[in-house]
Amino acid sequence: MIIGFLQVALLAFLPISEIRGALPYGVLVQGLPFWAVLLVGFSCNLIPYFAVTLGSTWLLRLLCNISWVERVWNRLIISAQRRFRPYSKWGKWGLIAFVGIPLPFTGVWTGSLVAFLAGFKMRESAPYILTGLIVSSVIMSLIVMLGQSL
Numbered sequence: 001m002i003i004g005f006l007q008v009a010l011l012a013f014l015p016i017s018e019i020r021g022a023l024p025y026g027v028l029v030q031g032l033p034f035w036a037v038l039l040v041g042f043s044c045n046l047i048p049y050f051a052v053t054l055g056s057t058w059l060l061r062l063l064c065n066i067s068w069v070e071r072v073w074n075r076l077i078i079s080a081q082r083r084f085r086p087y088s089k090w091g092k093w094g095l096i097a098f099v100g101i102p103l104p105f106t107g108v109w110t111g112s113l114v115a116f117l118a119g120f121k122m123r124e125s126a127p128y129i130l131t132g133l134i135v136s137s138v139i140m141s142l143i144v145m146l147g148q149s150l
Contacts (some may be wrong), residue, residue, distance in 0.1 A: 052112035099132025
């Protein structure tokens with residue numbers, strides 16, 4: 001059971017799966033209690049927001065002196081901006097939709113990166129990222145509950 005929760009925590013933390021992968025995996029594959037998986041997944045999916053928001057400036061100054069890191073970072077910026085473009089007309093409100101709609105590469109990791117690149121301060125972006133994560137968690141919870149009933 002502990003291993004299952006660690007796997008859920010890891011899936012929730014990873015940029016590819018986030019809560020969208022952790023919740024179905026924990027409940028449907030591992031057979032863990034729904035509310036416990038939701039709590040662990042939600043909590044661990046918030047960690048990237050703080051890591052990106054608090055660590056990006058410091059990490060960029062440190063690593064962008066290395067040419068290949070700078071190239072990778074520039075590609076990441078372009079990719080994040082391209083993915084957020086349809087939502088950008090709504091400004092900060094677009095972050096809710098961007099993080100909340102459970103599609104690949106549109107979760108907390110990318111939303112936090114977009115907020116950082118847009119120059120939003122932590123106080124400004126936190127409510128929108130958090131609300132987006134709540135929306136995504138609700139959507140995935142409904143999908144998982146439907147999957148359990150089938």
